[in-house]
Structures are given as structure tokens and as C-alpha cells.
Amino acid sequence: MVPPSLQPAAGPSETPRIAVEARNASKAFGQGDALTRALDDVSVAIRKGEFFTLLGPSGCGKTTLLRLIAGFDTPTGGSILLNGRDITADPPNRRPVNTVFQSYALFPHLTVLQNIRFGLDMLGRKRAEADARAAEMLALVRLEGFASRRTAQLSGGQQQRVALARALAPEPEVLLLDEPLSALDLKLRKEMQRELKRLQRETGITFVFVTHDQEEALTMSDRIGVMRGGRILQIGPPREIYNQPANRFVADFIGETNFLDGEVGAIAGDTATIELAAGSVTVRSAGLDRGQKVTLAIRPEQVRIGEAEGLPAVVTGNVYFGTDTHCHLELSGGAGVVARLQSAADDATPLGEGTAVRVSFTPGSVQVLAD
Amino acid sequence: MPPAGTPATTEATIEAGRIRRNWLLAAPALALLLIGASGPLLIVLVYSFLEPGDYSGVIWKFTPRAWFEIFLKRDIFDGTLGVADAHLTIFWRSVRLSLLTTLITILLGFPTAWFIATRPRSQRALWLFLITIPFWTNLLIRTFAIMEVIRNQGVLNTVLLQAGLIAEPIQILYTDTAVLIGMTYVYLPLMVLPLYAAIDRFDFRLAEAGYDLYASRLQVLRRVILPLVRPGLIAGSILVFVPSLGAYVTPRVLGGGKNMMIGNFIELQFGQGRNWPLGAALSMLLLLIVMAALLFYVRVSGRENPHG
Numbered sequence: 003m004v005p006p007s008l009q010p011a012a013g014p015s016e017t018p019r020i021a022v023e024a025r026n027a028s029k030a031f032g033q034g035d036a037l038t039r040a041l042d043d044v045s046v047a048i049r050k051g052e053f054f055t056l057l058g059p060s061g062c063g064k065t066t067l068l069r070l071i072a073g074f075d076t077p078t079g080g081s082i083l084l085n086g087r088d089i090t091a092d093p094p095n096r097r098p099v100n101t102v103f104q105s106y107a108l109f110p111h112l113t114v115l116q117n118i119r120f121g122l123d124m125l126g127r128k129r130a131e132a133d134a135r136a137a138e139m140l141a142l143v144r145l146e147g148f149a150s151r152r153t154a155q156l157s158g159g160q161q162q163r164v165a166l167a168r169a170l171a172p173e174p175e176v177l178l179l180d181e182p183l184s185a186l187d188l189k190l191r192k193e194m195q196r197e198l199k200r201l202q203r204e205t206g207i208t209f210v211f212v213t214h215d216q217e218e219a220l221t222m223s224d225r226i227g228v229m230r231g232g233r234i235l236q237i238g239p240p241r242e243i244y245n246q247p248a249n250r251f252v253a254d255f256i257g258e259t260n261f262l263d264g265e266v267g268a269i270a271g272d273t274a275t276i277e278l279a280a281g282s283v284t285v286r287s288a289g290l291d292r293g294q295k296v297t298l299a300i301r302p303e304q305v306r307i308g309e310a311e312g313l314p315a316v317v318t319g320n321v322y323f324g325t326d327t328h329c330h331l332e333l334s335g336g337a338g339v340v341a342r343l344q345s346a347a348d349d350a351t352p353l354g355e356g357t358a359v360r361v362s363f364t365p366g367s368v369q370v371l372a373d
Numbered sequence: 374m375p376p377a378g379t380p381a382t383t384e385a386t387i388e389a390g391r392i393r394r395n396w397l398l399a400a401p402a403l404a405l406l407l408i409g410a411s412g413p414l415l416i417v418l419v420y421s422f423l424e425p426g427d428y429s430g431v432i433w434k435f436t437p438r439a440w441f442e443i444f445l446k447r448d449i450f451d452g453t454l455g456v457a458d459a460h461l462t463i464f465w466r467s468v469r470l471s472l473l474t475t476l477i478t479i480l481l482g483f484p485t486a487w488f489i490a491t492r493p494r495s496q497r498a499l500w501l502f503l504i505t506i507p508f509w510t511n512l513l514i515r516t517f518a519i520m521e522v523i524r525n526q527g528v529l530n531t532v533l534l535q536a537g538l539i540a541e542p543i544q545i546l547y548t549d550t551a552v553l554i555g556m557t558y559v560y561l562p563l564m565v566l567p568l569y570a571a572i573d574r575f576d577f578r579l580a581e582a583g584y585d586l587y588a589s590r591l592q593v594l595r596r597v598i599l600p601l602v603r604p605g606l607i608a609g610s611i612l613v614f615v616p617s618l619g620a621y622v623t624p625r626v627l628g629g630g631k632n633m634m635i636g637n638f639i640e641l642q643f644g645q646g647r648n649w650p651l652g653a654a655l656s657m658l659l660l661l662i663v664m665a666a667l668l669f670y671v672r673v674s675g676r677e678n679p680h681g
Contacts, residue, residue: 074581094584107582111600120596121586172587 021050021208022071022099022176026080029066029232040066042232043080048176048210049225053202055211057219058229059255064212066232068178071210072101084175095124100169101178104185106161108153114164115140115149121172139167142201159190166201176208183218195222216256220244228252244301250371253299260305260339262298266290276370279335280313285368297371302328304367305341307353312362315339320352327352331361414660421653429647439650443658460638467634468662470549470624471617474556475564478613479606481557482564486605489565490572501569504562512559516626519555520546523627547629555623560616564609571605611670615663635659 029041041063048054056064069075070082073094081090089097100121108117118139122132140146143163153161162182169177179198183191199222202209213219219226220240227237228251236248247253250261267275267282274287276298283298290296306312307329315331318338322345329341329352339361343352353359421439423431446457489500507515522528525542533539545551575598583597584590599606621636628634633641635655642652 072585074584094581095587095589099585101582101585103578103582105576105578107576107578109579109582109597120583120588124583124587124589124592168586 028079312360486568
């Protein structure tokens with residue numbers, strides 16, 4: 003049997019740098035009134051060699067999208083393409099795509115080595131070749147010496163590595179990872195995050211990673227697709243997602259954000275004034291109309307506390323986090339704002355409750371979200 | 374008088390009391406086992422080494438003759454010894470039909486159990502309930518019902534004749550096939566239930582993992598599912614094979630007395646045959662075969678499950 007990855011792609015691929023692509027993919031379960039759209043007309047193109055993360059709360063459709071790419075489910079609409087070839091109708095065993103399952107799904111009746119060899123055996127690789135490849139994989143995930151262990155004898159982190167080695171052994175075009183780190187404790191999770199990045203760099207394989215952990219997504223990904231309600235809300239590199247969230251959900255889901263409701267006031271050239279209850283803020287005017295209701299999104303680290311200029315506010319409390327302190331403020335008009343103040347060695351005393359201050363924002367850091 | 378109980382002797386006394394009390398608590402169960410299981414078995418064993426009485430019963434005189442009689446027969450004209458081929462035929466038929474019954478119940482029971490285990494949890498109870506309904510009816514009545522289906526003027530032949538698929542009725546009743554159909558019907562639930570229990574425990578994500586790693590559906594079945602539901606498969610096979618081997622009612626009714634199995638042959642020795650020692654020896658042999666099958670089961674399942 004020819005490994006699927008070596009089969010020639012049908013027809014010329016129009017976008018050679020795209021590894022896997024979903025075109026208007028939909029997946030609905032049930033019928034009539036009980037119809038739920040797990041995935042609603044989603045299009046995304048994942049580039050070759052990229053570490054792409056699907057990020058969203060549970061039930062947002064990220065795992066459904068992953069299952070469509072793996073072939074476990076068939077889309078009710080749209081198509082899945084691999085290297086420009088339509089693979090929508092191909093069963094999972096004919097797709098050069100492998101999955102690392104959330105539960106690892108290691109075969110309990112096989113040893114570690116047999117688990118890793120499974121895909122190679124199914125592809126009909128020669129015994130010696132499969133043995134060599136499996137040994138190579140064991141070394142890659144640093145589990146030399148565990149070859150003949152039963153999977154039940156391994157710790158969670160070790161099982162995770164076996165699952166990775168097993169999925170990487172057949173050299174898939176795309177590796178799908180379904181919340182692979184969620185079962186690990188914090189320390190091990192951080193270690194595996196670095197490990198995953200290393201494996202991705204060393205193998206050059208396209209990773210599609212699913213997580214609900216925004217920090218995980220920000221630290222590991224080349225690009226992130228933020229999902230909610232079966233749709234992709236925004237696709238972009240971590241910095242872009244964080245600094246220029248497309249809407250209120252993205253701003254709220256990734257990192258912490260202060261939201262201030264206001265209305266567009268005077269527009270002069272490329273600057274506009276947003277009227278808030280506490281005063282006014284100047285932002286770039288692009289795309290804004292006078293009188294439009296908007297929401298301002300400001301990250302806590304972009305909030306500055308001073309005495310001279312800005313919006314009048316009162317300190318309502320402080321929360322100490324070690325590396326920084328969150329200072330809670332109430333603007334005149336009642337809106338709450340959190341400022342993140344980096345802890346400095348000599349800056350030991352926080353502003354006392356009830357202190358009257360002025361709040362301003364780093365120029366260019368205010369995102370205007372249309373309601 | 375020795376000093377009142379050093380700690381060691383006190384502990385020993387308490388321990389002895391505990392053991393005595395435990396024996397007392399276990400006594401009813403032990404008595405039941407002794408009277409209900411070991412006792413009768415011992416009687417059967419003893420009878421197998423006695424001489425048959427003229428009209429029935431036994432003569433209390435030791436002889437291993439019954440055991441030889443199972444395999445050998447003395448020619449009534451010239452008195453030479455020969456192989457008891459009639460007995461061997463019965464043994465072979467019993468083993469063959471029991472193995473075939475086991476095989477067919479696996480082939481029918483596996484998809485059935487799979488079907489039930491893959492229904493939504495709320496529906497499974499209903500399906501399991503349906504599987505167990507036949508158990509409520511007397512075995513004899515169920516066997517007669519089968520007879521009604523397969524006899525020459527029965528449902529099956531009538532339908533086939535009416536449909537023009539056959540010109541004359543197929544003789545199924547009073548053949549080995551009839552016995553096979555009857556035993557498969559009767560013992561199928563005993564295969565389905567343990568298989569269901571095993572498949573229910575099976576993590577279906579493992580099948581997905583296999584499928585993801587380039588295994589075809591057949592390979593997933595062979596390399597992932599079967600090894601993991603094997604304990605259920607073995608348990609079901611034992612539950613079907615053991616009673617099949619000793620079946621009495623089904624071969625009697627559907628086999629028509631011609632196609633005897635061990636169970637019928639044993640009954641014959643205690644009835645018309647008037648050879649109680651031979652019947653006793655045959656019973657012991659049947660027990661040995663069943664025990665061998667169970668030992669095989671314990672070995673196979675024990676080896677396959679090192680971590681429970």
C-alpha cells in the first residue's frame with residue numbers, strides 16, 4: 003500500500019503553501035427544531051509548516067472542525083482540502099493526517115513500541131524500517147528505554163509523549179492536537195508546551211492545535227483562529243489577536259480587557275473624540291461616524307494613573323499578583339477600570355483606597371469596537 | 374497459676390477466637406457446598422466404579438468396567454474387543470455441535486451486542502430487556518416453538534413452498550441442523566450479554582485512533598476491537614459451549630432421539646439402558662471436558678489481562 007502522503011494530489015494545487023483548508027465547512031447535528039449547528043460556514047486556510055491554534059470556549063466548534071479535518075465526521079456542507087486536493091469524502095485511514103487525542107487513546111493491549119509502530123504497520127512498512135522509525139520517534143519524545151512498557155504503566159506526561167510519537171511516526175502532512183495538554187498539571191503543561199514547539203520546529207509538520215486556554219494559544223501559535231458558536235471570529239498572529247481584537251468577544255476572551263461604552267463625538271481629520279460618561283478620549287477616526295455608539299477596549303497594562311491629565315477616577319482596591327498589582331478604579335460616572343502596574347523593587351506602597359487620581363491610556367492602545 | 378495473659382498469648386487467643394467465629398459464619402455455605410455439590414459428585418464417581426445391577430441400580434463390587442465401556446465394546450458373537458464407535462460418534466457430535474453453536478452465536482451475537490452498546494444509553498435497557506425475554510418462557514415450550522417453525526408443514530417450509538423457492542419441504546427437523554438451530558436460539562443471549570458488557574467498556578476513541586492511523590475498518594476490528602473485547606468473547610463462548618455440550622431437551626425434541634448428544638446418552642443409561650455405572654462414568658467424563666474448557670479459559674483470560 004502506498005502511504006497516502008506519497009499519493010499524487012489530484013490536479014494542480016492552486017495554493018501550494020496551504021496545507022489544509024476548510025471551505026464553507028458546516029456541521030449540523032439533529033434535525034428540525036433540535037438542529038444544532040456545531041460548525042457554521044467556516045473557511046480557514048492553514049499554511050504549510052505552521053503552528054495553527056483553534057481557540058475558543060467549549061462548544062464553540064473547534065473540536066468539530068478538527069474532526070472534519072481528521073475525517074471522523076463528514077461535513078454537512080462545504081469541503082476539506084489537503085494540499086489543494088478535496089479530501090472531504092476520504093475516510094480517516096486514507097488521509098495523511100494524524101491526531102493526538104485529548105484522552106491520548108493509547109492502545110492498552112499494546113506496548114509503547116507497538117503503539118508507536120501501529121500506523122507504520124498499517125501502512126505496510128517493512129519491519130526493519132518501522133523498527134528504526136519507531137526508535138527514532140522514541141528518542142524524539144525522550145522515552146528511550148520505555149519501548150516494552152505497557153501504556154498503563156506510564157505517567158500522564160509519558161502517555162502524552164507516546165501519543166505524540168505514535169501520531170508523528172507515519173510522518174503526517176498535518177498533525178491534529180485536540181486539547182492534548184488539558185489533563186496535565188500546570189508545571190508539566192508548561193514543559194509540554196515547550197516540547198510541542200520543539201517537535202514542531204524539528205519535524206516541520208503543520209500542527210493544528212485545539213485549546214480553550216488563551217495563554218497556551220498566545221505562547222505557542224504562529225497564528226490563532228478564535229472561534230465561538232460554530233464560527234471563526236478572527237484569524238491572525240497572537241500579537242494581532244491580542245492588540246487588535248476584532249470584536250468584544252475576542253477582546254474579552256483573550257487576556258483581560260477594560261470595556262468602556264461611549265459615543266463618537268467630533269471628528270477632525272484622522273482623529274475622533276469618543277464621549278464617555280467620565281470625559282472624552284481621542285482615537286483614530288478611521289471607519290467611525292459621528293453619533294455612532296461604540297465600545298472602547300483597553301488592556302489593563304495600557305492604563306496609566308497620573309495626577310495631571312486624564313479621566314477623573316477613584317481607587318477602589320488593589321490586588322497583588324507578585325510580578326504586578328491590579329489597581330481597581332472607578333471612573334466618574336461609575337464605569338470600572340483595572341490598571342496593571344508592574345511591581346518595581348522600590349515601589350512598595352500601592353495607592354490607598356479612595357485616592358482621587360486621573361486615568362489616561364497609552365496612545366494607540368485604545369481599540370474601538372463597533373457595537 | 375501463670376500470670377494472666379502476656380500480650381502475645383492474649384493476641385493468640387483473640388486470633389483463635391476470630392478464626393473459630395469465621396468458620397462458624399462460613400459453615401452454612403460450606404455445608405451447602407458439601408451436600409449440594411461435592412456429595413452428589415462423589416456418589417456419581419463411586420457409582421462409575423461399580424457393576425450395573427440386572428434391572429437398574431448398582432451391585433456394590435469394584436470394577437473399572439464402565440470406564441472401558443465408554444471407549445470399547447465386546448462383540449456379542451465372538452467376544453472380541455473393538456472400539457465403541459457409536460459412543461465416539463455421540464461424543465464427536467456433541468463436541469462438534471457445541472463448537473458450531475458457539476461459533477454461530479459469536480457471529481450473530483457480536484453484531485447484536487455491538488448494536489446495543491452503540492445505542493444511546495437510555496435505549497440500551499430496552500434492547501437488553503428484549504434479549505432476556507425468551508428466558509421467561511419454559512425451555513421445552515421454546516423448543517417446541519422452534520419445531521413448529523422448521524417441521525415439514527411448519528412456517529418456514531410453508532413460506533418457501535408458497536413462494537415457489539422449493540418444490541418439496543426441506544427436512545430440517547430431526548437432523549443435526551435442527552439441533553444446531555435450537556441450541557443457537559436458546560444460548561444466543563448467553564453470548565450477547567457478556568459481549569455487550571465487554572463492548573460497553575470499550576473506549577470507542579481507540580477505534581478512531583486506529584482508523585486515524587491508517588487501519589482499515591477490518592483492521593480496526595481485528596487489531597484494536599477484538600483484542601480488547603476478548604474477555605467478553607471468551608466468557609460468552611464458555612457460557613454457550615458448556616451448556617451446549619450437556620444439552621438434553623433440545624437434541625431430544627429437535628433431534629428426535631436418533632441424533633443423540635452426550636446428555637441424552639447419559640439419560641439413556643439411567644433409563645432404558647439400565648447401566649448406571651456407564652451413565653456415571655459418562656457424566657464424570659463430561660465434567661472433565663467442561664473443566665478442561667474452563668481451565669483453558671482461566672489461562673487465556675488470565676494471560677491477556679495482567680492489569681485487571
